[in-house]
Amino acid sequence: MVDIKLGVYCAADDEVKNTLSLERMETAAKEEKAVVFRIHENISSPEGEELIRKDIEEKGLDRIVVLDRSHRTYPDFFDFGEDILVEQVPLREWVIWSHDPDEDPEDEEENHTQLLAEDYLRMACAKLGNTKPPHRIETENSISRTVLVIGGGIAGIRSALNSARAGYEVVLVEKEERLGGWSAKFKKSFPSKPPYDKLTENNINSFIEQLNNEQNIKIHLSTIIKKISGQPGEFVVTLQNGSEPEVINVGSIIQATGWRPYEAKKLGHLGYGNKNVITNIQFEEMLTDGNIVIPSNGKAPGSIAFIQCAGSRDKEHLPYCSAVCCRASLKHAMQIREQYPDTKVYILYKDIRSPGQYELFYQAAQNDPGFFFTKGEVVEVRASENDTIEIDLDETLLGEKITVCADMLVLATGMVPSTFVEDGVVESSGGEDAPDTPVEDEVPEDGKKMASGAEKGAQILNLSYRQGTDLPTLKYGFPDSHFICFPYETRRTGIFAAGTVRAPMDIAQVTNDAAGAALKAIQAIELVDKGQALHPRARDISWPEFSLQRCTQCKRCTEDCPFGALDEDDKGTPQNNIARCRRCGTCMGACPERIINFEDYSVPMGNDMIKAFEMPEEDEEKPRIMAFMCENDALPALEAAAQKRIKWSPWIRIFPVRCLGSVNLVWITNCLDAGYDGIILIGCKHGENYQCHFIRGSELAEYRMGNIQEKLKQMALEEERVQVEAVTITDWEKVPKILNDYAEEIEEIGPNPFKDF
Ligand code: SF4
Ligand code: SF4
Numbered sequence: 157m158v159d160i161k162l163g164v165y166c167a168a169d170d171e172v173k174n175t176l177s178l179e180r181m182e183t184a185a186k187e188e189k190a191v192v193f194r195i196h197e198n199i200s201s202p203e204g205e206e207l208i209r210k211d212i213e214e215k216g217l218d219r220i221v222v223l224d225r226s227h228r229t230y231p232d233f234f235d236f237g238e239d240i241l242v243e244q245v246p247l248r249e250w251v252i253w254s255h256d257p258d259e260d261p262e263d264e265e266e267n268h269t270q271l272l273a274e275d276y277l278r279m280a281c282a283k284l285g286n287t288k289p290p291h292r293i294e295t296e297n298s299i300s301r302t303v304l305v306i307g308g309g310i311a312g313i314r315s316a317l318n319s320a321r322a323g324y325e326v327v328l329v330e331k332e333e334r335l336g337g338w339s340a341k342f343k344k345s346f347p348s349k350p351p352y353d354k355l356t357e358n359n360i361n362s363f364i365e366q367l368n369n370e371q372n373i374k375i376h377l378s379t380i381i382k383k384i385s386g387q388p389g390e391f392v393v394t395l396q397n398g399s400e401p402e403v404i405n406v407g408s409i410i411q412a413t414g415w416r417p418y419e420a421k422k423l424g425h426l427g428y429g430n431k432n433v434i435t436n437i438q439f440e441e442m443l444t445d446g447n448i449v450i451p452s453n454g455k456a457p458g459s460i461a462f463i464q465c466a467g468s469r470d471k472e473h474l475p476y477c478s479a480v481c482c483r484a485s486l487k488h489a490m491q492i493r494e495q496y497p498d499t500k501v502y503i504l505y506k507d508i509r510s511p512g513q514y515e516l517f518y519q520a521a522q523n524d525p526g527f528f529f530t531k532g533e534v535v536e537v538r539a540s541e542n543d544t545i546e547i548d549l550d551e552t553l554l555g556e557k558i559t560v561c562a563d564m565l566v567l568a569t570g571m572v573p574s575t576f577v578e579d580g581v582v583e584s585s586g587g588e589d590a591p592d593t594p595v596e597d598e599v600p601e602d603g604k605k606m607a608s609g610a611e612k613g614a615q616i617l618n619l620s621y622r623q624g625t626d627l628p629t630l631k632y633g634f635p636d637s638h639f640i641c642f643p644y645e646t647r648r649t650g651i652f653a654a655g656t657v658r659a660p661m662d663i664a665q666v667t668n669d670a671a672g673a674a675l676k677a678i679q680a681i682e683l684v685d686k687g688q689a690l691h692p693r694a695r696d697i698s699w700p701e702f703s704l705q706r707c708t709q710c711k712r713c714t715e716d717c718p719f720g721a722l723d724e725d726d727k728g729t730p731q732n733n734i735a736r737c738r739r740c741g742t743c744m745g746a747c748p749e750r751i752i753n754f755e756d757y758s759v760p761m762g763n764d765m766i767k768a769f770e771m772p773e774e775d776e777e778k779p780r781i782m783a784f785m786c787e788n789d790a791l792p793a794l795e796a797a798a799q800k801r802i803k804w805s806p807w808i809r810i811f812p813v814r815c816l817g818s819v820n821l822v823w824i825t826n827c828l829d830a831g832y833d834g835i836i837l838i839g840c841k842h843g844e845n846y847q848c849h850f851i852r853g854s855e856l857a858e859y860r861m862g863n864i865q866e867k868l869k870q871m872a873l874e875e876e877r878v879q880v881e882a883v884t885i886t887d888w889e890k891v892p893k894i895l896n897d898y899a900e901e902i903e904e905i906g907p908n909p910f911k912d913f
Contacts, residue, residue, distance in 0.1 A: 161219065162217065163190060164194075165192075165208055166247070171248070175273075176251075178195055180274060190281070191215055192211050200224045205234060225247075226244065227246075243280040250272075250810055255269040265776070278769065285764065287756045287757075293687045295687070300407040302326065303407065304327050304329065304409045305328045305329070308332070312328060320372035327406060335377070336361075343443050346514065352514065353516055379396065381618055383619075385620035387736045388408055409677070410652050410677050411616070411646070416572050417570070418467040418571070420567060426534060443488070457563040458499060460500075460563065460566060461504060461547060461562035462568055463537075465505070480662045486508075504547060535548040571660040572632075575653075577633065617651070622724060634657075645690075649719050650684070652680075654673030654674075690738060692738070698756050700744060711730075713746050717737075718738075721737040721738070740853055741813070744759065744818050757818070763826055766830055771911070782827045782834075783809065786853075790838040790839055790883050793891045797888040802892045805896050805899035816838075821860060833908045835877065836879045842855040842858075858880045876902075879898060881894050
């Protein structure tokens with residue numbers, strides 16, 4: 157406990173007064189040693205704020221509890237400076253809107269809602285009693301304000317231009333000897349202006365020129381990244397051009413390393429291997445050379461067929477849509493018709509995907525009498541004796557089997573991100589208490605060991621991180637972090653993905669993407685400079701402190717950190733890189749010694765909050781259930797339910813957590829010891845299509861709770877006493893139901909046998 161001066165302020169309009177006894181709230185506050193308890197008709201208002209400010213000045217208050225609305229509704233209302241900690245208790249959402257008023261709040265047997273409100277008041281006081289104002293991390297080195305852009309294709313060029321024009325120094329590194337990437341190899345581009353029915357000239361050269369003329373951009377061609385160490389604001393990057401290494405310091409990094417075509421040699425079933433079957437990339441080369449000919453005889457083709465989704469949308473190859481191949485074939489077909497007006501073009505498709513204004517582009521192609529669009533599934537591709545390509549198709553519009561014959565066939569192959577590694581090890585939860593993971597024993601130059609489960613990586617960034625050399629990726633190689641909320645974020649703080657390395661997209665989308673990534677890279681520099689966290693706890697200045705004298709070097713924290721923030725020395729002692737940390741608390745939840753804590757979020761704080769709720773005696777028949785709820789999705793969903801006046805069981809006590817990954821097992825055992833009859837953890841969904849804002853926190857919690865359930869079984873106790881559920885932020889109907897069903901289940905199971913001990 158720290159020495160504090162506490163003030164408690166409670167909303168007191170008719171809605172509150174008709175539900176609660178404010179006298180009892182005052183008594184509860186005084187029992188918690190509040191110096192001041194005040195009620196106000198509209199406490200969440202400028203007048204309410206002024207009332208509190210006056211008390212702070214006159215009575216020296218340094219901890220404030222406001223019982224009114226969720227801070228999600230009034231996020232910045234009560235800001236009295238960094239030294240005054242404020243806890244906003246969502247009295248309306250958690251109590252008044254979601255529970256019926258007691259008939260008599262003084263009736264000790266039936267006053268469930270009153271007890272609920274008092275418990276939340278006590279919990280808030282306990283929390284503040286064990287919390288210090290977080291102090292800003294002081295960095296020893298000065299922050300670099302340079303953005304490193306890796307990749308000189310259109311995504312890299314536009315990212316660099318955006319960053320430079322916002323006033324930041326940029327270093328652009330390209331492994332090839334020229335700029336432009338794939339874009340520079342394309343003769344024409346998709347239509348870019350109304351009526352969107354004509355191809356436009358490729359304007360990549362004008363952007364290259366702008367790049368070369370920009371004062372703030374330094375370009376390194378024929379250069380690779382040899383090594384990246386450090387952290388946001390202080391990345392140390394070794395560039396390698398020939399035999400000459402160069403070391404630079406940068407503040408943030410944009411990886412714009414693009415894509416590569418899906419390997420055509422895997423498409424033998426679509427005829428690849430026959431000399432008259434080529435890919436759309438090979439066809440683009442023919443267009444650039446101005447020489448479209450049948451490969452086997454060098455003659456002008458009388459007919460050309462295109463097979464769409466060649467490898468894409470195929471679970472044996474790339475299950476995703478590559479986004480641009482339909483339009484690429486339309487573009488190619490138009491170019492053929494320009495050069496050979498009599499050539500017939502057959503486009504064999506599953507669906508033509510040409511979104512937005514490109515629908516007009518598609519319509520223009522449909523209106524051309526030389527284009528034949530056929531929707532169907534390719535059954536077989538073979539060559540006739542005269543080298544004509546024959547394609548058998550189950551035509552799905554008319555339900556017929558047809559054969560299309562053409563002089564040559566173009567396969568519209570899809571996009572694979574440059575981060576994809578064929579036999580890569582997809583990152584999974586590490587740590588002794590995590591599911592089985594593959595182990596890499598590589599030791600980078602600087603001696604820091606790679607974690608079990610570390611991804612092999614495409615060796616582009618060559619990060620000197622314990623958890624691997626490159627951005628961790630999902631199954632198909634895309635370096636996602638949280639694709640809905642934070643599209644540019646990767647799982648390495650301060651490193652952002654832009655363009656086709658992040659998702660298949662066309663040049664117009666890449667242009668937008670590059671602007672987004674540049675803004676994120678700039679934001680990273682600015683936030684780190686202020687000692688603040690990046691998403692999702694943007695602006696949080698707290699950070700995990702390690703009491704290393706009690707560290708047993710078990711490595712759970714270093715392996716479980718979802719963001720690769722922790723390295724370790726030879727003995728396995730964690731070494732924190734604060735600017736990489738996103739303040740999720742997963743390390744705090746992992747540590748068996750309980751030596752990782754934040755100043756405003758800690759294991760002792762949680763222990764005190766658990767003890768703060770009053771535990772009814774067994775014979776009172778008032779079960780108590782602790783609900784650890786993730787503040788990213790589960791809790792907002794529940795509060796949305798409360799706004800719709802959906803009710804949930806009065807047995808539930810809510811404990812908000814940064815992430816389920818931050819729930820230390822000692823909180824669970826303390827709940828059981830304290831007599832809670834059930835413990836439920838509700839967090840984000842996880843897995844390949846995950847929603848967990850901290851990547852693996854909810855997955856780790858599920859695994860850790862599985863261990864607890866096993867132990868409960870060994871003690872002949874019901875494993876249902878500990879339960880984990882996953883939801884999304886839109887599940888406002890589901891979350892109260894989960895709580896109510898669990899309350900019913902616990903009532904059926906009966907009281908915790910540790911109660912009253
Ligand atoms: S708080 Fe989260 S991001 Fe920071 S070191 Fe711990 S596990 Fe890693
Ligand atoms: S800090 Fe805790 S979790 Fe990390 S290695 Fe030490 S004892 Fe293990």
